[in-house]
Amino acid sequence: MKLMKSISRGLTVMLAGVAACALTSTAQAEVDFSGKTVEFVIPFSESGGSARWANFFAPLLSEALPGNPTVVVRYRPGAGSTKGANWFQRQKTDDGTLIFGSSGSTQFPYLLDDPRVKFDYNDWQVILASGVGGVTYLPPELGEKFDGDANDLKDIDFIWGSQGATRLDLVANLAWKMLGMNVQPVFGIAGRGDGRLMFERGEANIDYQTSPAYLKSVVPMVEAGRAVPMMTWGGLDDDGNIVRDPTFPDMPTFKEVCEATDGCETSGIAWEAWKAFFIAGFPAQKMVFLPKTASAEVRATYEQAFKDIIARPDFTKLSEATLGAYPQMTGKGAEKAKELATKVPAEAKAYVVNWLQEDYGVSLK
Structure with a gap:
C-alpha cells in the first residue's frame, strides 16, 4: 500500500506538471537550424512502435524548429536497444543536430543494473516524454x-x-x-x-x-x-x-x-x-533526449518546438490516429516522467531480479 501511494503521488505531480507545461510559453531561444540535418536516433529496427513514433514526430519537428532543418530518423538496433544507448552516451554533440529516442526496453536494463549498460539517464537532457500502451x-x-x-x-x-x-x-x-x-x-x-x-x-x-x-x-x-x-x-x-x-x-x-x-x-x-x-515502462515509455553536452539554448529551443507541436490545432487528431490517446509531456512534466521511468522501489526490483534468475537463468547480481 505504501508503494502504491508513493507511485500515486508521483503520478499526480507528473500530471500536474503536464498541465502546467501546456499553459506555459517561453521565449524561443535564438538557435537557427537553417540548412542543417538533425539525426533522430532510435536504438531499434525500423519495423516497431518506436520507429512509428519517431517518424511521426520527425516532420513535425522539422516544421517547428527554427530554420526548418531536415529531421532524419536513424536506426541503431542491437542488444535490445542497449547498444544504441551506449553509443549515445559517448556522443558529445552540442549544437542540437543529434537527438535520441529511448523506450522502456532501454529503461529496464538501466533499472535492473544490467552489466551491459554503459549509459546513465542522469547525463541525458529530456525534451519530450510520450505515454503509450x-x-x-x-x-x-x-x-x-x-x-x-x-x-x-x-x-x-x-x-x-x-x-x-x-x-x-x-x-x-x-x-x-x-x-x-x-x-x-x-x-x-x-x-x-x-x-x-x-x-x-x-x-x-x-x-x-x-x-x-x-x-x-x-x-x-x-x-x-x-x-x-x-x-x-x-x-x-x-x-x-x-x-x-x-x-x-x-x-x-x-x-x-x-x-x-x-x-x-x-x-x-x-x-x-x-x-x-x-x-x-508505459506511462512515460518513449522519451526524446539531447546529449549532456547540448547547450541550454538548444534545449530551450527543442522544448519550445515540442510545445508548439503539441499546441497545434490538428495535433490531437494526428497523434491519436498514429500513436493513440496518451499524454505528451515537455518541460517539468517530461522531467517528472523521466524520474518515474528510471526509478522503481527496491522491493519491486528485488522481486524481478530473483524471478529473472529463477525462470530464465539471468543473473544481474
Missing part, C-alpha cells in the same frame, strides 16, 4: 478459447519473439506467468516489430505490441480475421490506479483478466512488482 493478441484458433480469463489457455504451449528478459518485454513475461500461462520466449529479436513478423509467419502464437505498432500493423490483421486481441496492459488514472487504456477502452486490462483467472492475484509482491515496472 500495449496490447496482447492471439491467433484466431486460440482467441476462441479466451473469454475474459486465461483459465482455458493454461494447457497451451505458447512461443513468442522477445527482445530480452530485462527489456520492456518483462512486463509481458511477468503478466503471462501470473496468469499461469506457459509462454516460452525466443530471446534476441531486434525490436517488437520483429516479434510481430514471427507471429505473422506462424512462428509465434502470442505477441504484444505497443500502441503505435498495434494501430498500424495489428489492427489490419484483426480486421482480416488473422489475429484476436486478448487484453491491454491498461492505463493509469490520476490516483495511480489501473484503468482501461484510453486508446482501447473496449478491451479488458491485464488487471481485469488477472482478477478473473484462477490463481492470479492483484495484490502482494508479484502484483506490486508488475505494476511498478508497468509504470516505469
Whole structure:
C-alpha cells in the first residue's frame, strides 16, 4: 500500500506538471537550424512502435524548429536497444543536430543494473516524454478459447519473439506467468516489430505490441480475421490506479483478466512488482533526449518546438490516429516522467531480479 501511494503521488505531480507545461510559453531561444540535418536516433529496427513514433514526430519537428532543418530518423538496433544507448552516451554533440529516442526496453536494463549498460539517464537532457500502451493478441484458433480469463489457455504451449528478459518485454513475461500461462520466449529479436513478423509467419502464437505498432500493423490483421486481441496492459488514472487504456477502452486490462483467472492475484509482491515496472515502462515509455553536452539554448529551443507541436490545432487528431490517446509531456512534466521511468522501489526490483534468475537463468547480481 505504501508503494502504491508513493507511485500515486508521483503520478499526480507528473500530471500536474503536464498541465502546467501546456499553459506555459517561453521565449524561443535564438538557435537557427537553417540548412542543417538533425539525426533522430532510435536504438531499434525500423519495423516497431518506436520507429512509428519517431517518424511521426520527425516532420513535425522539422516544421517547428527554427530554420526548418531536415529531421532524419536513424536506426541503431542491437542488444535490445542497449547498444544504441551506449553509443549515445559517448556522443558529445552540442549544437542540437543529434537527438535520441529511448523506450522502456532501454529503461529496464538501466533499472535492473544490467552489466551491459554503459549509459546513465542522469547525463541525458529530456525534451519530450510520450505515454503509450500495449496490447496482447492471439491467433484466431486460440482467441476462441479466451473469454475474459486465461483459465482455458493454461494447457497451451505458447512461443513468442522477445527482445530480452530485462527489456520492456518483462512486463509481458511477468503478466503471462501470473496468469499461469506457459509462454516460452525466443530471446534476441531486434525490436517488437520483429516479434510481430514471427507471429505473422506462424512462428509465434502470442505477441504484444505497443500502441503505435498495434494501430498500424495489428489492427489490419484483426480486421482480416488473422489475429484476436486478448487484453491491454491498461492505463493509469490520476490516483495511480489501473484503468482501461484510453486508446482501447473496449478491451479488458491485464488487471481485469488477472482478477478473473484462477490463481492470479492483484495484490502482494508479484502484483506490486508488475505494476511498478508497468509504470516505469508505459506511462512515460518513449522519451526524446539531447546529449549532456547540448547547450541550454538548444534545449530551450527543442522544448519550445515540442510545445508548439503539441499546441497545434490538428495535433490531437494526428497523434491519436498514429500513436493513440496518451499524454505528451515537455518541460517539468517530461522531467517528472523521466524520474518515474528510471526509478522503481527496491522491493519491486528485488522481486524481478530473483524471478529473472529463477525462470530464465539471468543473473544481474
